[in-house]
Amino acid sequence: MIIEAYKDEYQDGIIQLIVGIQRSEFNLDITADDQPDLMNIHNFYVTGKGNFWVAVDNDQVVGTISLLDIGDDTVALRKMFVAESHRGKDKGVANQLLTTAFDWAEANQLKAIYLGTTSKFLAAHRFYEKNGFSEIMKSALPERFPMMAVDTKFYKRECSE
Structure with a gap:
């Protein structure tokens, strides 16, 4: 399994993974059309201090994570999904994805x-x-935080200065 920055060749696999998890596992009434960022990942996420990464196993997308630049040296963590087959501490996919994002945040002085x-x-x-x-609290979010209709819990992680 490898983790690498977004490439257009992964777009279909990313959409299948994310929408599949949202709909099948969590019964969310959401489609790819409801998420225009998925149709234009490069221009939406890979700008400013943002980026998008994909975990790939045997040419199959098994995980995603992104950091969306929201200004003032802050980012929103978005689209963190791991295929059920690759979840768990023993697999380490989620940890590898998050470590990749944390390393990016540190390198970009977020x-x-x-x-x-x-x-x-x-x-x-x-x-x-x-x-x-x-x-x-929701009220503690930055003004440019991209709110999703399904979001009800909010988190913050300070980065090293």
Whole structure:
């Protein structure tokens, strides 16, 4: 398994992974059309201090993570998804994806990483908290934070100065 920066050749696999998890596992009424960022990943995420990474195993997309530049040396963590077959501490895919994002944040001298998630992603809440994120009130989010309709829980992680 490798983790690499976004390439157009992965777009279809990314959409299948993300929408599949959202709809099948969490019964969210969301489609690819509801997420225009997925149709233009390069221009949406790979700008400023943002980026998008893909975990690939045997030419199949098995994980994603992105950092969206929201200004003032801050980013929003978005689109962190791992295929069910590649989840778990023993697989380490989620940790590798998050480490990649943290390394990027440090190299780009970011101040903080924010994220929003649904209350349904209980395992994700524990994962974020174990990795230095603290829950915050919606009112504490930066003005440019990209709110999703399904977001009900919010987190912040300070980056090293």
